[in-house]
Amino acid sequence: MSYRAPLADIASALKHAATLTPAIEQGLFGELGIEDIDAIVAEAGRFAAEVIAPLNRIGDTFGTRFADGNVTTAPGWKEAYRAWRLAGWNAVTAQSEWGGQGLPQIVNAACTEMWHAASVAFANGPMLTMAAIDALNAHGSTALKHAYLKKLVSGEWMGTMQLTEPQAGSDVGALRTRAERAGDGSYRIKGQKIFITFGEHDFTDNIIHFVLARLPDAPPGTRGISLFLVPKFLLQPDGSLGARNDVRAHSVEHKLGIHGSPTCTMIFGDAGGATGFLIGEENAGMSCMFTMMNRARLAVGLQGVGIAECATQKALSYARERRQGRAAVTDPQSAPIIAHPDVRRMLLTMRALTQAARAICYATALAIDRSERESDEAKRRAADAQASLLTPVAKAFSTDIANDVASLGIQVHGGMGYIEETGAAQLFRDARIAAIYEGTNGIQAIDLVTRKLPLGDGAVVMSHLDDMRAVVSALDADNDPGFGWAAVRLGDAVDSLARTTAWMIGQLGKQPEAALAGATPYLRLFGLASGGCLLAKQALSMKRLGEDAAAALATARFFAEHVAVTARSLERAVVEGAAGVVDADAALTVA
Numbered sequence: 195m196s197y198r199a200p201l202a203d204i205a206s207a208l209k210h211a212a213t214l215t216p217a218i219e220q221g222l223f224g225e226l227g228i229e230d231i232d233a234i235v236a237e238a239g240r241f242a243a244e245v246i247a248p249l250n251r252i253g254d255t256f257g258t259r260f261a262d263g264n265v266t267t268a269p270g271w272k273e274a275y276r277a278w279r280l281a282g283w284n285a286v287t288a289q290s291e292w293g294g295q296g297l298p299q300i301v302n303a304a305c306t307e308m309w310h311a312a313s314v315a316f317a318n319g320p321m322l323t324m325a326a327i328d329a330l331n332a333h334g335s336t337a338l339k340h341a342y343l344k345k346l347v348s349g350e351w352m353g354t355m356q357l358t359e360p361q362a363g364s365d366v367g368a369l370r371t372r373a374e375r376a377g378d379g380s381y382r383i384k385g386q387k388i389f390i391t392f393g394e395h396d397f398t399d400n401i402i403h404f405v406l407a408r409l410p411d412a413p414p415g416t417r418g419i420s421l422f423l424v425p426k427f428l429l430q431p432d433g434s435l436g437a438r439n440d441v442r443a444h445s446v447e448h449k450l451g452i453h454g455s456p457t458c459t460m461i462f463g464d465a466g467g468a469t470g471f472l473i474g475e476e477n478a479g480m481s482c483m484f485t486m487m488n489r490a491r492l493a494v495g496l497q498g499v500g501i502a503e504c505a506t507q508k509a510l511s512y513a514r515e516r517r518q519g520r521a522a523v524t525d526p527q528s529a530p531i532i533a534h535p536d537v538r539r540m541l542l543t544m545r546a547l548t549q550a551a552r553a554i555c556y557a558t559a560l561a562i563d564r565s566e567r568e569s570d571e572a573k574r575r576a577a578d579a580q581a582s583l584l585t586p587v588a589k590a591f592s593t594d595i596a597n598d599v600a601s602l603g604i605q606v607h608g609g610m611g612y613i614e615e616t617g618a619a620q621l622f623r624d625a626r627i628a629a630i631y632e633g634t635n636g637i638q639a640i641d642l643v644t645r646k647l648p649l650g651d652g653a654v655v656m657s658h659l660d661d662m663r664a665v666v667s668a669l670d671a672d673n674d675p676g677f678g679w680a681a682v683r684l685g686d687a688v689d690s691l692a693r694t695t696a697w698m699i700g701q702l703g704k705q706p707e708a709a710l711a712g713a714t715p716y717l718r719l720f721g722l723a724s725g726g727c728l729l730a731k732q733a734l735s736m737k738r739l740g741e742d743a744a745a746a747l748a749t750a751r752f753f754a755e756h757v758a759v760t761a762r763s764l765e766r767a768v769v770e771g772a773a774g775v776v777d778a779d780a781a782l783t784v785a
């Protein structure tokens with residue numbers, strides 16, 4: 195079964211969980227109406243399902259071919275990319291000044307989910323181009339913007355994001371790539387980067403690398419890193435392609451998944467140094483790169499949602515067809531496996547986790563929109579803080595559940611799930627990287643605990659908790675028996691999160707190692723409580739507006755009764771168990 199864009203689910207999550215409708219009514223997006231957004235999302239869904247999804251398997255089996263420094267992508271991929279960019283999908287959120295459509299981030303979030311559901315390996319290159327556009331637009335000089343932005347926005351050229359080196363992965367501050375002032379305003383870049391997504395490819399005739407490097411007199415660590423734009427081909431004064439720059443791909447990795455996406459080792463400066471142009475100020479590269487990374491982190495979260503959606507669709511379809519065992523001992527014939535309660539439990543888990551992650555990602559995107567578009571400065575700042583709080587959760591929770599859901603997808607298929615033909619195995623392999631790149635999920639959890647909880651002296655997370663309590667109260671007041679124990683269980687989950695948050699903030703000043711030891715279960719708890727409340731909010735809003743809320747209600751209920759109930763265990767793991775992690779040296783020795 196191939197991917198179908200889940201337009202109804204996406205529309206409900208946009209309007210009711212992420213509260214797009216009130217934002218539109220408030221005039222946040224000018225003339226743009228909900229029908230316009232529905233039409234854009236439907237067209238993106240058609241493109242994803244009809245053009246990209248059919249290429250996913252060939253990308254997996256063909257991989258990429260590397261010869262003489264050149265990369266050949268799978269048959270049909272180059273043409274599909276060209277059709278995708280010509281249809282304007284690379285330019286959805288970019289500024290109209292550079293040829294963009296200036297549409298909301300939340301619209302692009304829905305599109306991004308679908309590109310990744312259709313093929314992560316195809317979509318992760320364009321995802322980085324969009325993030326690069328944001329960084330260049332926010333921090334680049336006028337001259338650099340004029341030289342590069344239009345072609346990046348149109349997708350005629352693609353961008354890359356280059357941080358990682360052999361000794362500098364999570365610890366970006368350890369990077370050694372050097373930048374020397376050339377005396378003419380440009381810089382010469384020398385060094386090696388590894389694991390660079392779409393570092394070389396045949397989609398576009400120029401590739402614009404966004405590279406972190408260190409000046410000779412730079413302070414150590416992340417305070418001494420600068421960001422450079424390094425084009426594969428330098429530009430002539432009229433903007434046309436000139437000489438080849440001193441940067442090349444040395445090799446392409448063989449990987450567990452996303453085979454169609456070229457992951458390259460890049461060499462800068464074989465012949466004296468690649469010409470690079472500074473973005474922002476010298477030694478201020480990390481803050482410029484954070485513009486790029488924050489966008490990419492949300493996009494990787496959406497990658498998780500896309501994979502989880504695709505795995506759920508596949509499993510549902512298989513479970514309706516595969517007959518095995520009898521639903522009741524008296525039945526004369528075997529039943530489709532969807533009739534078995536344990537299979538239903540797996541399918542409901544997949545669906546509920548996917549929808550919770552989608553709601554969190556879309557809510558994060560709307561917070562970014564508000565941070566850019568609210569007329570009031572204080573509201574913009576509050577929304578920016580909310581987006582900062584939610585971004586690591588959107589990234590890590592969504593990609594963790596993508597791994598869980600893809601694994602369940604295989605389980606629903608039984609032995610066939612382990613066989614490549616069904617595609618369930620590819621989803622499992624492709625999902626794995628999303629929890630690693632763009633900052634591992636462990637690093638996201640540390641970011642949430644050490645940088646995001648202290649925002650506004652804790653006021654930002656408190657406001658998020660208040661929003662969740664309001665949903666629980668509304669659920670309680672609604673008193674619909676269809677919600678089962680949801681109000682009680684979600685109330686428990688939010689209470690667990692509130693207590694654990696207070697503990698975390700307290701530990702940061704006293705025993706930071708304990709806070710770090712509890713960071714990952716804390717992020718999961720945060721995602722479960724937030725996702726559960728957003729699903730309940732979605733179902734309540736649909737009911738209130740007289741829409742058919744049966745599926746949303748059943749999903750919210752299942753999530754609260756089966757998934758969010760682990761909140762209390764996570765609280766215990768953090769509050770009672772973190773010290774045991776810090777003191778467990780004896781258990782970590784190799785016998």
Ligand SMILES: Cc1cc2nc3c(=O)[nH]c(=O)nc-3n(C[C@H](O)[C@H](O)[C@H](O)COP(=O)(O)OP(=O)(O)OC[C@H]3O[C@@H](n4cnc5c(N)ncnc54)[C@H](O)[C@@H]3O)c2cc1C
Nearest residue numbers: 355356357358363364389390391457631632633634636637
């Ligand atoms: C397919 C693929 C594509 C990629 N694309 C890009 C790209 O386009 N651009 C780019 O720059 N990079 C890219 N990367 C690199 C990726 O971002 C890194 O692999 C990732 O950031 C982790 O770094 P590392 O591999 O060095 O692992 P390490 O940093 O060595 O981490 C190993 C483990 O230790 C943990 N750890 C490390 N430090 C800490 C700490 N301080 N506290 C707690 N835990 C810690 C990590 O969470 C992880 O579990 C890609 C990688 C892959 C595999």
